Amino acid sequence: MERRKILIVAKTYPSISTKYRETVCTAGILLDDNEQSLEWVRIYPxxxxQxxxxxxxxxxxxxxxxxxxNDKDSRLESYRIDDxxxxxVRSIGTHDNWSERKSFVLPLEFESIQSIKDQGKSLGIIKPKSIVKYYYKKDKREWGDKQQGILDQPDFFEIPSDLEKIPYKFGYEFIENNQVKHKYxxxxxxxxxxxxxxxxxxxxxxxxxxxAEALEKVREKLEVDFLNKKDLYFIVGNLKDHRQTFMIIGLFYPPIPKNNQRSESSYQQLTLFDS
Structure with a gap:
């Protein structure tokens, strides 16, 4: 193994694993010795x-x-880590409209999902041209029998798992600059x-x-706040066993500079469409 520097950009909600019991996938940016961005990396499991x-x-x-x-994952960005x-090392703050965060992330922006695929990649950041709609949908309230069985097994570290099943999925339907529509x-x-x-x-x-109150607060954040006050980007990645299937694994949302902010109504006219 080689010691490297990585900027942590997103972490997925924990998933249940037969081997590891509970795991998180981390998206980050590999840095050189001078902390300059090199490429996207995925750290898993x-x-x-714990x-x-x-x-x-x-x-x-x-x-x-x-x-x-990661020799168990052939995707170019996939690495494993010695916990x-x-x-x-240090934290990257939000001063000056997230200027330092932008300096790391935006040089690695892709034009589209197709561009990520064309370059043989499986992870990257894109900027949607427009948001068709924010949505949420109901999901199962309990883990499946197999998943719950894994959580109920004694843990080597004797740490009980209280991992909650979130009974809703949240997402965006959006259009890219190449006019392709996605629902992630x-x-x-x-x-x-x-x-x-x-x-x-x-x-x-x-x-x-x-x-109901929590769902409304999430809607206010993702639909009202993010679409009116933030310069929204999607950090996207595909699935190991379904390479053509992508999802949003993180949101990058620096504020729109105050002198560029539009009124809520005019912004929605520009970026929100009926499906």
Whole structure:
């Protein structure tokens, strides 16, 4: 393994694994010795919630760690990490309209999903030309029997798994610059956590009311705030066993500079369409 620096850009909501019990997929940017962006990387698997507290890297932190190509995954960006080697170097803040974050991310922007595919890649960032609609849909409320069985197994570290099944999927239908339309779900841990926290912090009496309030707050964030006040980009990646299937694994949303902000109504006329 070789020690490298990586900027952490997105983490997916934990998934259940037969071998690792609970894993997280991390999207990041590989940096050179001078902390200049080189390429997108995928770090998987990571038992993130079982890491020592000082190794639980937050989003937008630069870490130093020993990594190597993942021999179980032929996608070019896929690496595995030595958990014990993780060191958090520094955090990248939001000053000056996210200028430092942009300096890392935007040089690695792709024109479209097709451009990612054409270059033999499986991970990247794109900017949608327009958002057709934000959506959410119901999902199963409980893990399947096989998944629950994995969670119920004794853990080597004797750490119980309280991984919650999020009963909704959130996503965007959007059009790229090449006029191709996509409908992608969002696997970003940040969005699932937003829903969960809004529900748990709700003062409503009935559970159904708390859920409804949380869904509305997520909608306000992803549809109202992000589409009116943010310069929205999608960090997208494909599935290991379904290489043509992509999803949104992270959202990059620097604010629109105040002198460029449009009114809500005019912005929606420009970027929102009826499906």
């Amino acid at each position: 990571v038992r993130f919630r 890491l020592d507290f000082d190794k639980r890297y937050p989003r937008w932190s630069i870490i130093s760690a020993k990594i190597e190509k 014990s080697s993780i060191e958090i 779900s969002i696997s970003d841990w940040e969005i699932s956590e937003l829903y969960r926290k809004c529900r748990d912090q709700s003062k409503k009496y009935l559970f159904e009311e708390r859920e």
